[in-house]
Amino acid sequence: MPDSKEQVFREKLNLERSASKVNSLVLSKLKYDSYIEKVTSLKTSSKKENNDLRFLRRYDIIEVSGITKLIHPVTDQENIKYYVFDEELFGVLNEAHISTGHGGRDRMIEQLKGKFQNVTTKDILLFLRLCEPCIQKLNHKKKGRLVVKLLLFKEVKSRCQVDLIDFQSQSDRDFQFIMVY
Template identity: 50%
Template sequence: MATEQSARSFRERFDTKCQELFSAKGLNSFYFSNEQYLEIINSVKSAKEAKSKTTLQYRRLKRFDLCSVSGVEKLIAPLSSSETTIKYYVTNDEMFDILHETHLAVGHGGKHRMEKECKKKYKNITQEVIKLYLRLCEPCQKKLKSAKKGIVVKPLVSTEMNSRCQVDLIDMQSNPDGDFKFIMVYQDHLTKFVQLRALTSKRAVEVAYKLLDIFCIFGAPSILQSDNGREFANHVIEELCSMWSGLKIVHGKPRHSQSQGSVERANQDVQNMLMTWMNDENCKRWSEGLKFVQ
Protein backbone atom coordinates (compact mmCIF):
# COMPACT_ATOMS: atom_id res chain seq x y z
CA MET A 1 0.00 0.00 0.00
CA ALA A 2 1.12 3.53 -0.75
CA THR A 3 0.84 4.71 2.85
CA GLU A 4 2.98 1.85 4.13
CA GLN A 5 5.59 2.61 1.54
CA SER A 6 5.73 6.27 2.44
CA ALA A 7 5.86 5.35 6.13
CA ARG A 8 8.87 3.13 5.40
CA SER A 9 10.76 5.77 3.53
CA PHE A 10 9.85 8.29 6.22
CA ARG A 11 11.48 5.99 8.76
CA GLU A 12 14.53 5.59 6.55
CA ARG A 13 14.95 9.32 6.12
CA PHE A 14 14.52 9.80 9.85
CA ASP A 15 17.05 7.09 10.68
CA THR A 16 19.63 8.57 8.33
CA LYS A 17 19.28 12.02 9.88
CA CYS A 18 19.40 10.52 13.37
CA GLN A 19 22.57 8.59 12.61
CA GLU A 20 24.25 11.91 11.80
CA LEU A 21 23.00 13.42 15.02
CA PHE A 22 23.85 10.46 17.23
CA SER A 23 27.34 10.01 15.87
CA ALA A 24 28.04 13.69 16.40
CA LYS A 25 27.00 13.39 20.04
CA GLY A 26 29.08 10.40 21.03
CA LEU A 27 28.87 8.54 24.33
CA ASN A 28 27.24 9.66 27.56
CA SER A 29 24.66 11.68 25.68
CA PHE A 30 20.94 11.16 25.57
CA TYR A 31 21.09 8.69 22.74
CA PHE A 32 21.67 5.00 23.23
CA SER A 33 22.28 2.23 20.76
CA ASN A 34 20.93 -1.16 21.84
CA GLU A 35 24.40 -2.10 23.01
CA GLN A 36 24.90 1.03 25.05
CA TYR A 37 21.46 0.56 26.56
CA LEU A 38 22.31 -2.96 27.74
CA GLU A 39 25.68 -1.80 29.03
CA ILE A 40 24.03 0.85 31.15
CA ILE A 41 21.48 -1.64 32.48
CA ASN A 42 24.33 -3.89 33.58
CA SER A 43 26.30 -1.10 35.16
CA VAL A 44 23.22 0.09 37.04
CA LYS A 45 22.67 -3.43 38.32
CA SER A 46 26.20 -3.75 39.62
CA ALA A 47 26.06 -0.26 41.08
CA LYS A 48 22.97 -1.26 43.01
CA GLU A 49 24.59 -4.40 44.32
CA ALA A 50 27.94 -2.81 45.25
CA LYS A 51 28.32 -2.44 49.00
CA SER A 52 30.69 0.49 48.83
CA LYS A 53 29.89 2.51 45.74
CA THR A 54 32.27 4.56 43.66
CA THR A 55 31.47 8.15 42.72
CA LEU A 56 30.70 6.99 39.23
CA GLN A 57 28.27 4.43 40.57
CA TYR A 58 26.51 7.04 42.67
CA ARG A 59 26.21 9.21 39.61
CA ARG A 60 24.79 6.32 37.59
CA LEU A 61 22.13 5.64 40.20
CA LYS A 62 21.19 9.27 40.32
CA ARG A 63 20.42 9.22 36.63
CA PHE A 64 19.14 5.69 36.04
CA ASP A 65 16.97 3.07 37.64
CA LEU A 66 15.57 -0.21 36.42
CA CYS A 67 12.11 -1.57 36.08
CA SER A 68 10.84 -4.81 34.67
CA VAL A 69 8.11 -4.65 32.06
CA SER A 70 6.64 -8.09 31.33
CA GLY A 71 9.93 -9.74 32.11
CA VAL A 72 12.06 -7.29 30.12
CA GLU A 73 14.38 -4.98 31.99
CA LYS A 74 13.92 -1.32 31.12
CA LEU A 75 15.97 1.72 31.90
CA ILE A 76 13.97 4.43 33.66
CA ALA A 77 14.60 7.71 35.43
CA PRO A 78 14.69 7.27 39.22
CA LEU A 79 11.37 8.26 40.76
CA SER A 80 11.44 10.93 43.41
CA SER A 81 9.05 10.35 46.31
CA SER A 82 6.45 12.72 44.84
CA GLU A 83 6.46 11.20 41.36
CA THR A 84 4.12 8.45 40.30
CA THR A 85 4.65 8.08 36.57
CA ILE A 86 7.57 6.16 35.20
CA LYS A 87 9.66 7.81 32.51
CA TYR A 88 11.52 5.50 30.22
CA TYR A 89 14.80 5.87 28.46
CA VAL A 90 14.45 4.67 24.90
CA THR A 91 16.99 3.34 22.45
CA ASN A 92 17.73 5.00 19.14
CA ASP A 93 15.91 2.18 17.38
CA GLU A 94 12.71 2.87 19.27
CA MET A 95 12.64 6.63 18.60
CA PHE A 96 10.82 6.63 15.29
CA ASP A 97 7.90 4.45 16.37
CA ILE A 98 7.38 6.44 19.54
CA LEU A 99 7.52 9.80 17.76
CA HIS A 100 5.29 8.61 14.96
CA GLU A 101 2.66 7.17 17.27
CA THR A 102 2.68 10.26 19.47
CA HIS A 103 2.55 12.57 16.47
CA LEU A 104 -0.50 10.86 14.98
CA ALA A 105 -2.18 10.67 18.36
CA VAL A 106 -1.98 14.46 18.70
CA GLY A 107 -3.30 15.00 15.16
CA HIS A 108 0.02 16.10 13.65
CA GLY A 109 0.61 18.45 16.54
CA GLY A 110 3.59 20.78 16.45
CA LYS A 111 6.80 21.06 18.44
CA HIS A 112 5.33 22.12 21.77
CA ARG A 113 2.53 19.62 21.68
CA MET A 114 4.97 16.83 20.84
CA GLU A 115 7.41 17.82 23.56
CA LYS A 116 4.66 17.85 26.13
CA GLU A 117 3.37 14.43 25.11
CA CYS A 118 6.80 12.81 24.91
CA LYS A 119 7.85 14.20 28.28
CA LYS A 120 4.96 12.46 29.95
CA LYS A 121 6.40 9.02 29.29
CA TYR A 122 9.96 9.30 28.08
CA LYS A 123 13.12 10.68 29.55
CA ASN A 124 15.38 11.04 26.56
CA ILE A 125 13.25 12.14 23.62
CA THR A 126 14.95 15.45 23.01
CA GLN A 127 13.81 18.63 21.31
CA GLU A 128 16.36 18.03 18.57
CA VAL A 129 14.92 14.63 17.72
CA ILE A 130 11.38 16.00 17.74
CA LYS A 131 12.38 18.85 15.43
CA LEU A 132 14.16 16.44 13.17
CA TYR A 133 11.06 14.26 12.99
CA LEU A 134 8.73 17.20 12.29
CA ARG A 135 10.94 18.49 9.50
CA LEU A 136 10.49 15.14 7.76
CA CYS A 137 6.74 14.79 8.24
CA GLU A 138 5.26 15.60 4.86
CA PRO A 139 1.75 16.61 5.92
CA CYS A 140 3.27 18.99 8.48
CA GLN A 141 5.64 20.52 5.95
CA LYS A 142 2.77 21.06 3.51
CA LYS A 143 0.77 22.66 6.30
CA LEU A 144 3.65 25.04 7.08
CA LYS A 145 3.98 26.09 3.47
CA SER A 146 0.30 26.86 3.11
CA ALA A 147 0.06 28.69 6.43
CA LYS A 148 -0.33 32.40 5.97
CA LYS A 149 2.31 34.32 7.78
CA GLY A 150 2.03 37.60 9.57
CA ILE A 151 -1.70 37.83 10.14
CA VAL A 152 -2.35 39.58 13.39
CA VAL A 153 -5.32 37.98 15.02
CA LYS A 154 -7.41 40.18 17.23
CA PRO A 155 -9.96 38.25 19.17
CA LEU A 156 -13.54 39.22 18.45
CA VAL A 157 -15.43 39.47 21.68
CA SER A 158 -18.74 37.68 21.74
CA THR A 159 -20.52 37.89 25.03
CA GLU A 160 -23.28 35.40 24.54
CA MET A 161 -23.14 31.90 23.23
CA ASN A 162 -24.72 31.74 19.78
CA SER A 163 -24.47 35.46 19.17
CA ARG A 164 -22.01 34.91 16.34
CA CYS A 165 -21.38 31.65 14.59
CA GLN A 166 -19.48 30.60 11.58
CA VAL A 167 -20.21 27.92 9.04
CA ASP A 168 -17.56 26.72 6.59
CA LEU A 169 -17.28 23.85 4.19
CA ILE A 170 -14.23 21.67 3.75
CA ASP A 171 -14.10 20.38 0.19
CA MET A 172 -13.57 16.62 0.16
CA GLN A 173 -14.52 16.10 -3.51
CA SER A 174 -11.09 14.70 -4.27
CA ASN A 175 -11.61 12.10 -1.55
CA PRO A 176 -15.35 11.34 -1.44
CA ASP A 177 -16.83 8.93 1.07
CA GLY A 178 -19.74 7.36 -0.80
CA ASP A 179 -22.15 10.22 -1.42
CA PHE A 180 -20.43 12.50 1.06
CA LYS A 181 -18.23 15.16 -0.52
CA PHE A 182 -18.09 18.04 1.98
CA ILE A 183 -17.62 18.59 5.66
CA MET A 184 -19.61 21.28 7.34
CA VAL A 185 -17.72 22.93 10.19
CA TYR A 186 -19.94 24.99 12.44
CA GLN A 187 -18.35 26.97 15.24
CA ASP A 188 -19.67 29.20 17.97
CA HIS A 189 -17.34 32.17 18.34
CA LEU A 190 -17.62 32.50 22.07
CA THR A 191 -17.29 28.92 23.23
CA LYS A 192 -15.24 27.76 20.22
CA PHE A 193 -17.45 24.70 20.31
CA VAL A 194 -17.27 22.97 16.94
CA GLN A 195 -19.88 20.77 15.31
CA LEU A 196 -19.18 18.63 12.28
CA ARG A 197 -21.51 17.17 9.67
CA ALA A 198 -20.90 15.25 6.47
CA LEU A 199 -22.65 16.68 3.41
CA THR A 200 -23.32 15.27 -0.03
CA SER A 201 -23.26 18.69 -1.68
CA LYS A 202 -22.65 22.34 -0.94
CA ARG A 203 -26.17 23.32 -1.89
CA ALA A 204 -27.63 25.90 0.47
CA VAL A 205 -30.67 23.68 1.13
CA GLU A 206 -28.58 20.88 2.49
CA VAL A 207 -26.38 23.16 4.57
CA ALA A 208 -29.43 24.94 5.96
CA TYR A 209 -31.10 21.66 6.81
CA LYS A 210 -28.09 20.47 8.82
CA LEU A 211 -27.81 23.85 10.52
CA LEU A 212 -31.43 23.70 11.50
CA ASP A 213 -30.73 20.46 13.36
CA ILE A 214 -28.04 22.21 15.36
CA PHE A 215 -30.11 25.36 15.96
CA CYS A 216 -32.99 23.31 17.30
CA ILE A 217 -30.76 21.89 20.02
CA PHE A 218 -28.36 24.71 20.79
CA GLY A 219 -30.36 27.72 19.71
CA ALA A 220 -29.85 29.87 16.65
CA PRO A 221 -27.15 32.52 16.40
CA SER A 222 -28.10 36.07 15.63
CA ILE A 223 -25.17 36.45 13.25
CA LEU A 224 -24.00 33.80 10.83
CA GLN A 225 -20.82 34.25 8.87
CA SER A 226 -18.81 32.17 6.45
CA ASP A 227 -15.47 32.20 4.74
CA ASN A 228 -17.08 30.49 1.76
CA GLY A 229 -18.31 33.81 0.42
CA ARG A 230 -21.11 36.26 0.95
CA GLU A 231 -23.33 34.64 -1.66
CA PHE A 232 -23.07 31.25 -0.03
CA ALA A 233 -23.93 32.67 3.39
CA ASN A 234 -26.85 34.64 2.00
CA HIS A 235 -28.31 31.60 0.27
CA VAL A 236 -27.99 29.55 3.43
CA ILE A 237 -29.69 32.25 5.47
CA GLU A 238 -32.51 32.51 2.89
CA GLU A 239 -33.09 28.77 3.10
CA LEU A 240 -32.99 28.84 6.88
CA CYS A 241 -35.57 31.60 7.05
CA SER A 242 -37.87 29.71 4.71
CA MET A 243 -37.62 26.62 6.93
CA TRP A 244 -38.00 28.49 10.20
CA SER A 245 -40.26 31.51 9.78
CA GLY A 246 -39.55 33.13 13.15
CA LEU A 247 -35.78 32.97 12.77
CA LYS A 248 -33.93 36.26 13.11
CA ILE A 249 -30.53 35.93 11.64
CA VAL A 250 -28.23 38.17 9.65
CA HIS A 251 -25.14 37.64 7.62
CA GLY A 252 -22.00 38.88 9.35
CA LYS A 253 -18.98 39.98 7.40
CA PRO A 254 -16.18 37.54 8.04
CA ARG A 255 -13.73 40.27 8.93
CA HIS A 256 -10.63 38.30 8.35
CA SER A 257 -8.29 39.88 10.82
CA GLN A 258 -10.73 39.02 13.56
CA SER A 259 -12.47 35.82 12.73
CA GLN A 260 -9.80 33.85 11.05
CA GLY A 261 -7.68 32.66 13.94
CA SER A 262 -9.72 30.10 15.74
CA VAL A 263 -11.95 29.12 12.84
CA GLU A 264 -9.14 28.44 10.43
CA ARG A 265 -7.35 26.52 13.10
CA ALA A 266 -10.49 24.49 13.74
CA ASN A 267 -10.85 23.64 10.04
CA GLN A 268 -7.21 22.60 9.84
CA ASP A 269 -7.45 20.58 13.08
CA VAL A 270 -10.50 18.77 11.76
CA GLN A 271 -8.69 17.78 8.58
CA ASN A 272 -5.58 16.66 10.44
CA MET A 273 -7.47 14.63 12.99
CA LEU A 274 -9.61 13.05 10.33
CA MET A 275 -6.55 12.06 8.32
CA THR A 276 -5.04 10.53 11.45
CA TRP A 277 -8.23 8.63 12.18
CA MET A 278 -8.36 7.22 8.63
CA ASN A 279 -4.73 6.16 8.88
CA ASP A 280 -5.13 4.54 12.29
CA GLU A 281 -8.32 2.71 11.43
CA ASN A 282 -7.18 2.01 7.89
CA CYS A 283 -10.60 3.22 6.84
CA LYS A 284 -11.58 5.69 4.14
CA ARG A 285 -15.06 6.37 5.50
CA TRP A 286 -14.41 9.80 6.90
CA SER A 287 -18.11 10.42 7.45
CA GLU A 288 -17.79 7.84 10.25
CA GLY A 289 -14.51 9.29 11.44
CA LEU A 290 -16.14 12.71 11.87
CA LYS A 291 -18.12 11.37 14.80
CA PHE A 292 -14.96 10.47 16.65
CA VAL A 293 -13.15 13.66 15.71
CA GLN A 294 -16.13 15.57 17.01
Protein backbone atom coordinates in the same frame (compact mmCIF):
# COMPACT_ATOMS: atom_id res chain seq x y z
CA MET B 1 4.34 6.26 8.23
CA PRO B 2 5.89 3.48 6.18
CA ASP B 3 9.26 2.00 7.02
CA SER B 4 11.14 4.09 4.46
CA LYS B 5 10.32 7.23 6.49
CA GLU B 6 11.88 5.57 9.48
CA GLN B 7 14.98 4.78 7.46
CA VAL B 8 15.33 8.40 6.36
CA PHE B 9 14.83 9.51 9.96
CA ARG B 10 17.49 7.09 11.20
CA GLU B 11 19.96 8.26 8.58
CA LYS B 12 19.42 11.92 9.44
CA LEU B 13 19.56 11.13 13.13
CA ASN B 14 22.86 9.32 12.72
CA LEU B 15 24.26 12.29 10.80
CA GLU B 16 23.14 14.66 13.53
CA ARG B 17 24.54 12.42 16.26
CA SER B 18 27.94 12.13 14.63
CA ALA B 19 28.08 15.87 13.95
CA SER B 20 27.30 16.94 17.50
CA LYS B 21 29.65 16.59 20.41
CA VAL B 22 29.20 13.61 22.69
CA ASN B 23 25.81 14.02 24.29
CA SER B 24 25.22 12.17 27.51
CA LEU B 25 21.51 11.90 26.70
CA VAL B 26 22.09 9.94 23.52
CA LEU B 27 21.69 6.20 23.86
CA SER B 28 22.27 3.53 21.28
CA LYS B 29 20.65 0.16 21.97
CA LEU B 30 24.11 -1.17 22.83
CA LYS B 31 24.74 1.58 25.38
CA TYR B 32 21.20 1.21 26.72
CA ASP B 33 21.70 -2.50 27.35
CA SER B 34 25.07 -1.95 28.95
CA TYR B 35 23.52 0.63 31.29
CA ILE B 36 20.84 -1.86 32.33
CA GLU B 37 23.57 -4.39 33.10
CA LYS B 38 25.53 -1.81 35.03
CA VAL B 39 22.53 -0.81 37.15
CA THR B 40 21.76 -4.47 37.84
CA SER B 41 25.28 -5.27 38.98
CA LEU B 42 25.72 -2.05 40.96
CA LYS B 43 22.50 -2.68 42.86
CA THR B 44 23.73 -6.06 44.07
CA SER B 45 27.26 -4.87 44.75
CA SER B 46 28.05 -3.87 48.32
CA LYS B 47 30.98 -1.67 47.42
CA LYS B 48 30.07 1.45 45.47
CA GLU B 49 32.44 4.15 44.30
CA ASN B 50 31.40 7.78 44.04
CA ASN B 51 30.85 7.60 40.30
CA ASP B 52 28.76 4.46 40.80
CA LEU B 53 26.48 6.42 43.10
CA ARG B 54 26.36 9.21 40.56
CA PHE B 55 25.37 6.70 37.93
CA LEU B 56 22.60 5.29 40.12
CA ARG B 57 21.24 8.78 40.67
CA ARG B 58 20.72 9.04 36.91
CA TYR B 59 19.70 5.52 35.96
CA ASP B 60 17.43 2.87 37.35
CA ILE B 61 15.61 -0.11 35.88
CA ILE B 62 12.07 -1.36 35.93
CA GLU B 63 10.43 -4.46 34.54
CA VAL B 64 7.46 -3.85 32.25
CA SER B 65 5.66 -7.01 31.03
CA GLY B 66 8.83 -9.06 31.21
CA ILE B 67 11.07 -6.45 29.58
CA THR B 68 13.69 -4.58 31.58
CA LYS B 69 13.60 -0.86 30.86
CA LEU B 70 15.99 1.91 31.73
CA ILE B 71 14.36 4.75 33.63
CA HIS B 72 15.24 7.87 35.54
CA PRO B 73 15.17 7.02 39.27
CA VAL B 74 11.81 7.86 40.85
CA THR B 75 10.30 7.85 44.27
CA ASP B 76 6.84 8.32 42.88
CA GLN B 77 5.79 5.29 40.83
CA GLU B 78 3.11 7.29 39.05
CA ASN B 79 5.56 9.38 37.14
CA ILE B 80 8.12 7.07 35.57
CA LYS B 81 10.30 8.60 32.90
CA TYR B 82 11.80 6.15 30.46
CA TYR B 83 15.04 6.45 28.58
CA VAL B 84 14.67 5.97 24.83
CA PHE B 85 17.42 4.48 22.67
CA ASP B 86 17.97 5.76 19.14
CA GLU B 87 16.70 2.60 17.46
CA GLU B 88 13.24 3.04 19.02
CA LEU B 89 13.13 6.84 18.86
CA PHE B 90 11.21 7.01 15.59
CA GLY B 91 8.43 4.79 16.95
CA VAL B 92 8.13 6.89 20.11
CA LEU B 93 8.00 10.18 18.17
CA ASN B 94 5.61 8.79 15.58
CA GLU B 95 3.19 7.57 18.21
CA ALA B 96 3.21 10.94 19.98
CA HIS B 97 2.78 12.75 16.67
CA ILE B 98 -0.13 10.63 15.47
CA SER B 99 -1.88 10.50 18.84
CA THR B 100 -1.88 14.31 18.95
CA GLY B 101 -3.35 14.47 15.43
CA HIS B 102 -0.08 15.50 13.75
CA GLY B 103 0.75 17.72 16.69
CA GLY B 104 3.42 20.37 16.20
CA ARG B 105 6.58 20.94 18.21
CA ASP B 106 4.97 22.27 21.39
CA ARG B 107 2.29 19.60 21.56
CA MET B 108 4.89 16.91 20.97
CA ILE B 109 7.09 18.28 23.76
CA GLU B 110 4.07 18.41 26.04
CA GLN B 111 3.15 14.84 25.16
CA LEU B 112 6.63 13.41 25.60
CA LYS B 113 8.25 15.29 28.46
CA GLY B 114 6.33 13.56 31.19
CA LYS B 115 7.03 10.08 29.87
CA PHE B 116 10.55 10.13 28.53
CA GLN B 117 13.77 11.34 30.02
CA ASN B 118 15.96 11.91 26.99
CA VAL B 119 13.82 12.94 24.03
CA THR B 120 15.09 16.36 22.94
CA THR B 121 13.42 19.21 21.05
CA LYS B 122 16.05 18.68 18.37
CA ASP B 123 14.91 15.08 17.89
CA ILE B 124 11.30 16.24 17.64
CA LEU B 125 12.14 18.89 15.04
CA LEU B 126 14.10 16.37 12.99
CA PHE B 127 11.06 14.12 12.99
CA LEU B 128 8.62 16.92 12.09
CA ARG B 129 10.72 18.01 9.12
CA LEU B 130 10.16 14.55 7.63
CA CYS B 131 6.39 14.29 8.05
CA GLU B 132 4.92 14.72 4.57
CA PRO B 133 1.36 15.79 5.60
CA CYS B 134 2.82 18.38 7.98
CA ILE B 135 5.17 19.78 5.33
CA GLN B 136 2.28 20.10 2.88
CA LYS B 137 0.09 21.78 5.48
CA LEU B 138 2.87 24.26 6.20
CA ASN B 139 3.43 25.03 2.50
CA HIS B 140 -0.29 25.51 2.02
CA LYS B 141 -0.40 27.97 4.91
CA LYS B 142 2.53 29.94 3.46
CA LYS B 143 0.85 30.18 0.05
CA GLY B 144 -2.43 31.21 1.68
CA ARG B 145 -0.73 34.03 3.56
CA LEU B 146 0.71 35.44 0.34
CA VAL B 147 -2.70 35.60 -1.40
CA VAL B 148 -4.36 37.27 1.60
CA LYS B 149 -1.62 39.89 1.72
CA LEU B 150 -2.12 40.86 -1.92
CA LEU B 151 -5.82 41.49 -1.35
CA LEU B 152 -5.37 43.64 1.73
CA PHE B 153 -6.24 47.11 0.40
CA LYS B 154 -7.67 49.69 2.72
CA GLU B 155 -10.06 51.27 0.24
CA VAL B 156 -11.86 50.32 -2.93
CA LYS B 157 -9.93 51.51 -6.02
CA SER B 158 -6.87 52.36 -3.95
CA ARG B 159 -4.93 50.42 -6.54
CA CYS B 160 -5.22 50.24 -10.26
CA GLN B 161 -3.40 49.02 -13.31
CA VAL B 162 -2.32 51.46 -15.98
CA ASP B 163 -1.08 50.71 -19.46
CA LEU B 164 -0.19 52.85 -22.45
CA ILE B 165 -0.99 52.06 -26.06
CA ASP B 166 1.54 53.67 -28.34
CA PHE B 167 0.07 55.64 -31.28
CA GLN B 168 3.14 57.76 -31.93
CA SER B 169 3.32 56.55 -35.51
CA GLN B 170 -0.34 57.51 -36.18
CA SER B 171 -0.77 60.41 -33.80
CA ASP B 172 -4.03 62.37 -33.68
CA ARG B 173 -2.70 65.89 -33.60
CA ASP B 174 -0.92 66.16 -30.21
CA PHE B 175 -2.38 62.91 -28.92
CA GLN B 176 0.08 60.04 -29.28
CA PHE B 177 -0.93 57.60 -26.55
CA ILE B 178 -4.03 55.96 -25.20
CA MET B 179 -3.92 55.28 -21.50
CA VAL B 180 -5.74 52.14 -20.44
CA TYR B 181 -6.92 52.43 -16.86
